Amino acid sequence: MADTESTPSRPARHLDFSKVVKDLIVTTLIATAVFGSTIAFRTVSAAGGLGLEVRYDIAFYVIAAVVIGRLLLWIFVWSKPPGTSAVEMPVSIKSGLAKVSAKVGKGFGPTMLLFALVFPFLPFTDRYLLDLSILILTYVMLGWGLNIVVGLAGLLDLGYVAFYAIGAYSYALLAQYFGFSFWMCLPLAGILAAFWGIILGFPVLRLRGDYLAIVTLAFGEIIRIVLLNWYQFTGGPDGLSGIPRPSFFGLPFNRSEGGFADFFGLDYSSIHRIMFLYFLILALALLTNFVTNRLRRLPIGRAWEALREDEIACRSLGLNTTSVKLTAFAIGAMFAGFAGSFFATRQGFISPESFTFIESALILAIVVLGGMGSQTGVVIASIAMIGGFEIFREAEQFRMLIFGLAMVIIMIWRPRGLISTRIPSIFLKEKKKVSADMVAQGEGH
Amino acid sequence: MAHIVDDPVLSVEHLNMRFGGLLAVDELSFDVGRRDITALIGPNGAGKTTVFNCITGFYKPTEGRITARHETGETFLLERMDDFKIPKIAKVARTFQNIRLFGGMTVLENLMVGQHNTLMVASNYTFGGIFGLSGYKKAEKEAVELAKYWMEQAGLTKRADDAAGDLPYGDQRKLEIARSMCTKPKLLCLDEPAAGLNPRESEELNKLLLFIRKERDTGVLLIEHDMNVVMGISDHIIVLDYGKKIADGTPEEIRNDPSVIAAYLGVADEEVEEVEHEIEEGAS
Structure with a gap:
């Protein structure tokens, strides 16, 4: 028995002829309805107005391709005996993948860190790649920050970009009105964002699920619209420009005497500042990761995860769920505040346009794609999403389409994200990974 | 016919709970002894879980007073406390009918x-813990020791590093009890701990509950349908029907109480007269 089961290379074909014909007729009708109208007719500018170009032949080819494709699917994929999955990966590939991912998993973090540290000095690294990696690292940091709220505490936050905006505007405004330096503003921006995180936290304490998501979404929009309309204070749609650049502990990055290059006896190069920004965001991101990992092993972090698993059980054990939720919002927001003030100092110019809902969606997509709660997953997802955006910059019109498709395919393949296992925060004898099926997703999923 | 309890850890007095037009709990008063296992029994819909939810703060009672007493003489009025403060300060812990594990x-x-609250204090509300102060490390070690102790008692030591959701049903029940015991309660409220357990598992549960009473000085209040558990280990039984207390006494008294037999087990048609007669006799 075992032999026949292990060689399923030639399963018996089950083809119900009438069913296939019916399906193909329906396919033809749907394809005709869709492509008949969209491809067969095309408006062209002709002399004296618009003209209509008729392209029945192209429409016919497209419809034929759809029907033939469906027929091939029937013959080769859907004809397997019932019980076997339609798109099953061969066993050898599956186990191979598992082996590779287990091996990669162990050394992945340190390898990535080492690579990130030497990256700016590699021979092929140019200004463009450095800028791109600064962008990626910003999203890694934002992803890690949001991971606290969504991945650990299980509170779906669709307005995370608001805290990013608060961080950026805090720095810009404090620098403009009081002349504070970047290093003074960085903690202040974090504290202000955390404060606003608590402000958002209070009204949503009692909300769950969809309602929580909608209120956080509204909060994100409120912040953006206030920034847009408070013209006297924030500059409104004109934004704020002339935001001071960061200095290397008081040494500015310029050609002047006493600048960074002069002090260290180097030839002045504009890449120094970019490299500094790169290491700055790397340090900030690593701080986020370090603090998050540390918090996970403290009672507060376990309380976040317990909140995600079961809020009522938390209360029955004497956990004050109000403060557990508020700390999650506040600490998540604080890291967004840090990232925001970094963004402001890097750009030198900010406007409400940089903080639209699409940014929130992008950060959330990174967290979900990476696997909620997984720190490594966020890194992989950020590289894939932001790096992928850059690769497809040429195909600008289709960029979103390609991305949508890629996301759909990945989420079918791995519904709980790229890295879906949970690593326990404490163990007695052996650190066993917890499979995603056990882990609850929290509110709003 | 109220059962006299010398040193009550919990007193419920004139408890009323109204949901709209329905009076789920009606003028209920009873005491729970400090080192007793007290069982709250009654037919389905008698209001047992409602009483539990009032005691543990998940419902605010319409009327009545619920007092918890510690050995030190401190008293806590549970009906006035926030739900999370009841396990934290008044030290009354609970489990759920449908298991609620993480x-x-x-x-x-x-x-x-x-052990969140103890550890929270030890970590200086996270600020000490994040810088790795030694005070927290010591507290964490002690917390792991306490966890190990309860894993041992519940027979879960081998599965310490497995996901709670992976455990078999009986182990999940025991883990929920062990988790409540980690809050170091003075009173442990168990909502149908033996539901869905096989005879061997329910025997293990009995042992665990007897151990808790004997070694830990913790009172146990439990709702249960499994008469093996109720009659086997309880010191004191309270019977509810339609939100009212119909009997209160030792297992022996309850076993022989005709009104309990009538209400709880139901009465076969041919026995109705006989039972009514007995009740009348008992009342007079």
Whole structure:
């Protein structure tokens, strides 16, 4: 028995002829309805107005391709005996993948860190790649920050970009009105964002699920619209420009005497500042990761995860769920505040346009794609999403389409994200990974 | 016919709970002894879980007073406290009819969450813990020791690093009790701990509950349908029907109480007269 089961290379074909014909007729009708109208007719500018170009032949080819494709699917994929999955990966590939991912998993973090540290000095690294990696690292940091709220505490936050905006505007405004330096503003921006995180936290304490998501979404929009309309204070749609650049502990990055290059006896190069920004965001991101990992092993972090698993059980054990939720919002927001003030100092110019809902969606997509709660997953997802955006910059019109498709395919393949296992925060004898099926997703999923 | 309790850890007095037009609990008064196992029984819909929810703060009672007493003489009025403060300050812990574990967290992690408040103080509300101060490390070690102790008692030591959601049903019940015990309660309220357990598992549960009473000086209040558990281990039984107390006494008294037999087990048609007669006799 075992032999026949292990060689399923030639399963018996089950083809119900009438069913296939019916399906193909329906396919033809749907394809005709869709492509008949969209491809067969095309408006062209002709002399004296618009003209209509008729392209029945192209429409016919497209419809034929759809029907033939469906027929091939029937013959080769859907004809397997019932019980076997339609798109099953061969066993050898599956186990191979598992082996590779287990091996990669162990050394992945340190390898990535080492690579990130030497990256700016590699021979092929140019200004463009450095800028791109600064962008990626910003999203890694934002992803890690949001991971606290969504991945650990299980509170779906669709307005995370608001805290990013608060961080950026805090720095810009404090620098403009009081002349504070970047290093003074960085903690202040974090504290202000955390404060606003608590402000958002209070009204949503009692909300769950969809309602929580909608209120956080509204909060994100409120912040953006206030920034847009408070013209006297924030500059409104004109934004704020002339935001001071960061200095290397008081040494500015310029050609002047006493600048960074002069002090260290180097030839002045504009890449120094970019490299500094790169290491700055790397340090900030690593701080986020370090603090998050540390918090996970403290009672507060376990309380976040317990909140995600079961809020009522938390209360029955004497956990004050109000403060557990508020700390999650506040600490998540604080890291967004840090990232925001970094963004402001890097750009030198900010406007409400940089903080639209699409940014929130992008950060959330990174967290979900990476696997909620997984720190490594966020890194992989950020590289894939932001790096992928850059690769497809040429195909600008289709960029979103390609991305949508890629996301759909990945989420079918791995519904709980790229890295879906949970690593326990404490163990007695052996650190066993917890499979995603056990882990609850929290509110709003 | 109220059962006299010398040193009550919990007193419920004139408890009323109204949901709209329905009076779920009606003028209920009873005491729970400090080192007793007290069972709250009654037919389905008698209001047992409602009483539990009032005691543990998940419902605010319409009327009545619920007092918890510690050995030190401190008293806590539970009906005025926030639900999370009842286990934290008044030290009354509970479990749930449908098990509520943190399924994606390991057995050990579940037990650590149970000690949240102690650890929170030890970590200086996170500020000390994040810088790795030694005070927190020591407290964490002690917390792991307490968790190990309860894993041992519940027979879960081998599964310490497995996800709680992976455990078999009986072990999940025991883990929920162990997790509540990690809050170091003075009174443990168990909502149908033996539901869905096989005879061997319910025997293990009995042992665990007797151990808790004997070694830990913790009172136990439990709702249960399994008469083996109720009659086997309780010191004191309270019977509810339609929100009213119909009997209160030792297992022996309850076993022979005709009104309990009538209400709880139901009465066969041919026996109705006989039972009514007995009740009348008992009343007079």
